[in-house]
Amino acid sequence: MKKGETKMKGMKALLIGTFAFVLLAPVAGQAQQNVLNFTDRDIPQGVLKQISQGKMVDIASAKSNGRNWGRGLSVVKLSGKTNHFGRDVNTGNYIDYWATVPGVRVWIAEHPSTRDRDIQTDSTGWWTMYVVKYEGVDLEFSFVYEKDGWITTKSNVITVTDDDDTDLAIQYIDPLYYLYAVKPYVQAVWLGPVPLENAMVVTVGKSWASMHDGRLPHGDPGATTTASPAAGIGPIYFNEAVLPDPGQMSTSLDGGVAWLNMPLNGTYFVTAQKDGVSYETVEFRIAESDRAYGVELYIASPPDSVQGDNDSGPGQP
Numbered sequence: 001m002k003k004g005e006t007k008m009k010g011m012k013a014l015l016i017g018t019f020a021f022v023l024l025a026p027v028a029g030q031a032q033q034n035v036l037n038f039t040d041r042d043i044p045q046g047v048l049k050q051i052s053q054g055k056m057v058d059i060a061s062a063k064s065n066g067r068n069w070g071r072g073l074s075v076v077k078l079s080g081k082t083n084h085f086g087r088d089v090n091t092g093n094y095i096d097y098w099a100t101v102p103g104v105r106v107w108i109a110e111h112p113s114t115r116d117r118d119i120q121t122d123s124t125g126w127w128t129m130y131v132v133k134y135e136g137v138d139l140e141f142s143f144v145y146e147k148d149g150w151i152t153t154k155s156n157v158i159t160v161t162d163d164d165d166t167d168l169a170i171q172y173i174d175p176l177y178y179l180y181a182v183k184p185y186v187q188a189v190w191l192g193p194v195p196l197e198n199a200m201v202v203t204v205g206k207s208w209a210s211m212h213d214g215r216l217p218h219g220d221p222g223a224t225t226t227a228s229p230a231a232g233i234g235p236i237y238f239n240e241a242v243l244p245d246p247g248q249m250s251t252s253l254d255g256g257v258a259w260l261n262m263p264l265n266g267t268y269f270v271t272a273q274k275d276g277v278s279y280e281t282v283e284f285r286i287a288e289s290d291r292a293y294g295v296e297l298y299i300a301s302p303p304d305s306v307q308g309d310n311d312s313g314p315g316q317p
Helices: 010-020 045-052 112-117 177-190 289-291
Strands: 036-039 072-087 105-108 128-132 139-146 152-162 164-171 200-203 226-227 233-237 256-259 266-273 282-286 297-299
Touching: 010 036, 036 045, 045 128, 105 112, 139 164, 139 289, 152 164, 164 297, 177 233, 177 256, 177 289, 200 226, 200 282, 226 233
Parallel strands: 036 128, 072 164, 152 297, 200 297
Antiparallel strands: 072 128, 105 139, 139 152, 152 282, 200 256, 226 266, 233 256, 266 282
16 A cells, blocks of 8 residues: 655644644543544544444534534544564574564554553554544654563654555564664664664565565665654664664665664654665654653554565565
8 A cells, every 4th residue: 555755844834733722532431442533523422432343434414613613524444563573582583474462552652642542452463543533634643552571662653644544563573682682782883882762763665565465575675765854873774684784785675774863852754765766755753752651662664664666576676
């Protein structure tokens, strides 16, 4: 599924200013906890319950006030999975590509109150939420993934339109692999005595790259990347063994790229360059407020990462 282009900063500021007044309406009852109302309309509990069950509902006649009078509403289903990513520290083997992580809390960084809804991945590692929004007005969400004993991770900005988006994903790194293998290695090679924090990671992928697609490797080799504004330490490219490599000067078949110690309170745009290929741009918001929740990693996972229009097969240039 093709994702939309990154919006211009001016338009984003306009939207944020226009809808800054919107508060999440309270939802009573456990059954409706995954329904998020981003409008000023009072929606009956019975309707919210039907939405939470995935049923089609008509709420267009609900009244609204002021500037929102007469605006239609849309209900958007958002769904995704947490991919258990990394290696088994005991065997050294890669963790199964299809492995997931149950019991992960998923919430929206731009709306911290959504954390209290306690929306979690189920036994299959999938989560679902329903967003009630004004028709034709896009929203922007950065999802936060947290679980006790794991590394709290924040996604890039995802644009929510009037269409369902049910192929979201996050590469949720194995905590033992991160703490005892990746982090010490990165610390020694790039940082020395400076602590590692605010690591930003993308995948430069083929047009079909997705955590829901078994074709591997899905990276687009030979591309270079830029982050704007330039900050932190990077780009650092991952080699074909899925390890950050100081000798790698462009993307490998893995497609992974990282930046370390990105400054707080910054918005960063990441894209890639390669002859004959056009790439999307992803946006990260690295905020001071993230620290209160223990966010350490910022990850854009396919199909919502730096996708290109190169449709060649796995392992091909």
